[in-house]
Amino acid sequence: MLARNEAPPYQNRYVQETSAAVQARNGANPKDPFNATLELMGSRRSFARGAEIFGQDEPVEYVYRLIEGAVMTFRLLNDGRRQVSGFHFPGDILGLEAGTSHRFSAEAIGKTTVVAVKRSVLTAITHSDAGVARELWFLTARALDRMHHLALLLGRSNAHERVSCFLAEMADRLDGGAEVELPMSRKDIADHLGLTIETVSRTLSQMERGGSIELASSRKIRLCHRAAFRKMIA
Amino acid sequence: MLARNEAPPYQNRYVQETSAAVQARNGANPKDPFNATLELMGSRRSFARGAEIFGQDEPVEYVYRLIEGAVMTFRLLNDGRRQVSGFHFPGDILGLEAGTSHRFSAEAIGKTTVVAVKRSVLTAITHSDAGVARELWFLTARALDRMHHLALLLGRSNAHERVSCFLAEMADRLDGGAEVELPMSRKDIADHLGLTIETVSRTLSQMERGGSIELASSRKIRLCHRAAFRKMIA
DNA sequence: CGTCATTTTGAAGACTGTCAACGCGCGTGG
DNA sequence: CCACGCGCGTTGACAGTCTTCAAAATGACG
Numbered sequence: 449m450l451a452r453n454e455a456p457p458y459q460n461r462y463v464q465e466t467s468a469a470v471q472a473r474n475g476a477n478p479k480d481p482f483n484a485t486l487e488l489m490g491s492r493r494s495f496a497r498g499a500e501i502f503g504q505d506e507p508v509e510y511v512y513r514l515i516e517g518a519v520m521t522f523r524l525l526n527d528g529r530r531q532v533s534g535f536h537f538p539g540d541i542l543g544l545e546a547g548t549s550h551r552f553s554a555e556a557i558g559k560t561t562v563v564a565v566k567r568s569v570l571t572a573i574t575h576s577d578a579g580v581a582r583e584l585w586f587l588t589a590r591a592l593d594r595m596h597h598l599a600l601l602l603g604r605s606n607a608h609e610r611v612s613c614f615l616a617e618m619a620d621r622l623d624g625g626a627e628v629e630l631p632m633s634r635k636d637i638a639d640h641l642g643l644t645i646e647t648v649s650r651t652l653s654q655m656e657r658g659g660s661i662e663l664a665s666s667r668k669i670r671l672c673h674r675a676a677f678r679k680m681i682a
Numbered sequence: 683m684l685a686r687n688e689a690p691p692y693q694n695r696y697v698q699e700t701s702a703a704v705q706a707r708n709g710a711n712p713k714d715p716f717n718a719t720l721e722l723m724g725s726r727r728s729f730a731r732g733a734e735i736f737g738q739d740e741p742v743e744y745v746y747r748l749i750e751g752a753v754m755t756f757r758l759l760n761d762g763r764r765q766v767s768g769f770h771f772p773g774d775i776l777g778l779e780a781g782t783s784h785r786f787s788a789e790a791i792g793k794t795t796v797v798a799v800k801r802s803v804l805t806a807i808t809h810s811d812a813g814v815a816r817e818l819w820f821l822t823a824r825a826l827d828r829m830h831h832l833a834l835l836l837g838r839s840n841a842h843e844r845v846s847c848f849l850a851e852m853a854d855r856l857d858g859g860a861e862v863e864l865p866m867s868r869k870d871i872a873d874h875l876g877l878t879i880e881t882v883s884r885t886l887s888q889m890e891r892g893g894s895i896e897l898a899s900s901r902k903i904r905l906c907h908r909a910a911f912r913k914m915i916a
Numbered sequence: 917c918g919t920c921a922t923t924t925t926g927a928a929g930a931c932t933g934t935c936a937a938c939g940c941g942c943g944t945g946g
Numbered sequence: 947c948c949a950c951g952c953g954c955g956t957t958g959a960c961a962g963t964c965t966t967c968a969a970a971a972t973g974a975c976g
Contacts, residue, residue, distance in 0.1 A: 642837030
């Protein structure tokens with residue numbers, strides 16, 4: 449019944465996943481070799497709210513495993529426009545790049561703890577350990593799948609669908625039952641969904657008036673009919 | 683001076699790429715081990731215009747290397763809305779999935795020839811050959827980078843920027859100098875850019891009136907100031 | 917309790933979508 | 947050879963959604 453046991457729509461098509469990939473999504477499990485390796489070789493670091501973990505175009509020095517808190521990744525245009533590509537939670541791997549520079553920035557939302565592993569170490573391992581190389585591939589493929597989902601949302605859905613889909617996703621990830629405590633601001637949500645803060649706010653208000661959600665506070669949202677949210681964007 | 687030597691904006695941040703990845707982008711080079719492997723193990727297949735190469739949610743049987751023609755990949759919603767995630771040209775790898783089912787569909791645009799390689803064979807190799815595993819990772823990472831670029835385009839730019847960016851990308855890929863011969867229809871472009879065919883058509887007409895392009899025919903477009911297109915979405 | 921950031925709400929406007937008609941190119945068949 | 951139908955693309959008028967601009971309300975924090 450727990451939210452974490454219900455795969456988000458864009459993930460449940462993975463008929464078969466490596467155990468490590470599953471564990472990476474569900475949180476720390478020191479028994480699995482891949483994440484155990486990360487934990488062993490890495491060192492803990494903490495970031496305050498708003499702190500940049502890494503920046504776009506910077507060389508990749510570390511790969512991060514998120515232990516606590518929340519992180520968003522995004523791209524910026526020179527005129528300030530921002531596209532938040534995703535929100536990341538404990539268990540997620542961050543900054544895993546095949547190239548040598550980061551293709552996007554990562555910023556802590558609220559206080560965040562990570563385990564940082566030297567990318568060079570990880571790379572070195574892939575030369576000998578094909579299992580690790582495949583694991584990196586799986587993680588990247590999952591990120592790619594999410595981006596396909598986001599592109600569909602951004603390109604072919606309206607504000608109501610975008611917000612619904614976002615809430616459904618957060619409900620799955622944040623694991624608070626029907627009650628969702630959002631760590632990010634309206635601006636962050638808007639920049640993720642390709643909307644403005646006003647439209648996000650208005651849409652949430654309309655949804656509350658329509659009875660599909662309840663806004664305990666601006667960040668604490670109760671989804672009344674989760675199934676309805678789930679099938680929003682099949 | 684050739685278009686192929688000018689990396690598109692979302693690629694030129696790869697400070698370092700494997701040689702095979704570079705060759706995969708630039709077209710057939712039988713000397714590189716990865717593509718040579720594909721050619722050796724695969725068999726040629728041809729598809730007519732509009733033919734489905736593989737469908738979303740189908741099990742992954744083959745991985746394809748595009749030899750001739752053009753292919754588009756897309757996701758569909760049950761109500762018919764479509765998001766074209768990308769257009770693919772000779773040298774590109776198609777249908778490379780980390781999971782067991784395709785996350786999107788692929789359809790031939792015009793007559794297309796591919797080399798199909800059993801995915802199981804490729805997978806088997808990754809267990810022993812870490813180099814191949816890393817190669818698959820690189821290819822997936824490049825696809826991911828493109829999707830980030832697309833998300834920024836879909837989420838944070840207007841019709842004019844989207845079309846400009848699309849034309850710049852096609853000019854780079856199609857390698858016809860300033861003259862671009864588009865293989866895809868207005869509908870395909872619209873579904874890629876999150877617009878309607880009318881908006882795409884209108885935008886192109888406006889660009890022609892503004893002097894930035896010339897429409898020799900509806901599919902043959904001449905870019906007058908390519909640099910201007912390049913920096914549209916930095 | 918005051919200040920400032922965040923969020924909500926309102927009104928007006930812009931951009932894109934929708935609906936509809938027309939033009940063009942092309943293959944088919946009379 | 948030309949009429950016709952059909953798919954594709956273009957253009958116009960209008961409508962709708964979302965954005966922009968503005969201001970009030972709420973909440974966090976010293």
